[in-house]
Amino acid sequence: MYAGFGLRIDSELPLPDLAPAPDRAAGPDVVVRLGVVPPSSSAGCALPRGFWVDGERIGVDVPDVGRYACERGTRITVEPVPGASPDALRLFLLGSALGVLLAQRGLLVLHGNAFIVDGACAVVLGRSGAGKSTLAAEMHRRGHVVLSDDVVPIDTAGRALPGWPRIKLWRDALDRIGLPTSGLDRVGPGFDKFHVPLERPALGPGPVPVRWIYVLDRHDGPLRVVPVAGAAVFTSLHEHSYRQEILVGDLRRTHLARSADLARAARLARVDRPRGVDSVVASADAILADIEREEQHASDGARTVGA
Structure with missing residues (x-):
């Protein structure tokens, strides 16, 4: 469990740049999981620079890195492109994806x-x-x-x-x-x-x-x-x-x-x-x-x- 941006983050991706969460007994505010991220549906909306909105999901497609989907301010799912480097995955997770999730949380x-x-x-x-x-x-x-x-x-x-x-x-x-x-x-x-x-x-x-x-x-x-x-x-x-x-x-x-x-x-x-x-x-x-x-x-x- 990691701490960052006032959140306890339970991540399947290692995040060595973040500090360990001080209260490990408390549950996470956010979970980060590796998995399949379906593309935006026909009801969704494409936005500039690879972003998209589909109901409660906001996602971003990063060429040569992966697809990220943020849901309800509590979950980020990451689907890496084959061969994507862990550093690149972490960079966009802690940047674009986490920025989107923080906005979903009302910040x-x-x-x-x-x-x-x-x-x-x-x-x-x-x-x-x-x-x-x-x-x-x-x-x-x-x-x-x-x-x-x-x-x-x-x-x-x-x-x-x-x-x-x-x-x-x-x-x-x-x-x-x-x-x-x-x-x-x-x-x-x-x-x-x-x-x-x-x-x-x-x-x-x-x-x-x-x-x-x-x-x-x-x-x-x-x-x-x-x-x-x-x-x-x-x-x-x-x-x-x-x-x-x-x-x-x-x-x-x-x-x-x-x-x-x-x-x-x-x-x-x-x-x-x-x-x-x-x-x-x-x-x-x-x-x-x-x-x-x-x-x-x-x-x-x-x-x-x-x-």
């Missing part, structure tokens, strides 16, 4: 990373290649606990859940932050991208309240942090949802409700970075300075009210 699942600052959580969002993981590695280097990378589930109380304790980084990103690739596992065959394991406290962390959300972007100008408000907040949260292709029907309605809850609890800002410039250190500086200003402003406001 808001974002495509980004989350790290802890002074007991609260900051979430960094951005398109693929925006530098989210490199920024997470920089925050980890500075001593901030990284809760999750790539898949960030947020519960109904507005708390980010700890995920797979690793960051995926391309070789050039590792070179920039001075980490050698020796001893690191590749994300997949032929990929010049590696799993970087994260150190975490022995007993945690648990869920952490989200207070700040930052969206990485590029522009023709200096680095700046720009607050985002109103409808643009919902647009950003939808755009940077994990596997937004599945947000149809009830899942779309749940996503909007969870987004509204998060918008009331957290502040969202855009981090505009100069185009063509390696700005990971400066971006980390800007985000942490913005958080410090917000905390100072909140502290000053509390003193004023109490005066």
Whole structure:
């Protein structure tokens, strides 16, 4: 039995990157089984990028890897392609499939990373290649606990859940932050991208309240942090949802409700970075300075009210 994303996971596929579940006597929240996954029926609906919905099943077909089906937020069935590597099967299980299952369980699942600052959580969002993981590695280097990378589930109380304790980084990103690739596992065959394991406290962390959300972007100008408000907040949260292709029907309605809850609890800002410039250190500086200003402003406001 494994622990990840706030769940106890009973998996037939070995998941060595996840921690053992602390309470083995309790039953699993999710079971993962190998087996035949029937394709979507004629009543189902094909979605982009290999996803499909068929009644209570949401599935994804991954070429040269396998077919995954998630049911009712409690079960994932995996049908491997003959010869598929265990690493590839695990990668898509802990990514796309588990992301779908978390959405089925009513969580808001974002495509980004989350790290802890002074007991609260900051979430960094951005398109693929925006530098989210490199920024997470920089925050980890500075001593901030990284809760999750790539898949960030947020519960109904507005708390980010700890995920797979690793960051995926391309070789050039590792070179920039001075980490050698020796001893690191590749994300997949032929990929010049590696799993970087994260150190975490022995007993945690648990869920952490989200207070700040930052969206990485590029522009023709200096680095700046720009607050985002109103409808643009919902647009950003939808755009940077994990596997937004599945947000149809009830899942779309749940996503909007969870987004509204998060918008009331957290502040969202855009981090505009100069185009063509390696700005990971400066971006980390800007985000942490913005958080410090917000905390100072909140502290000053509390003193004023109490005066």
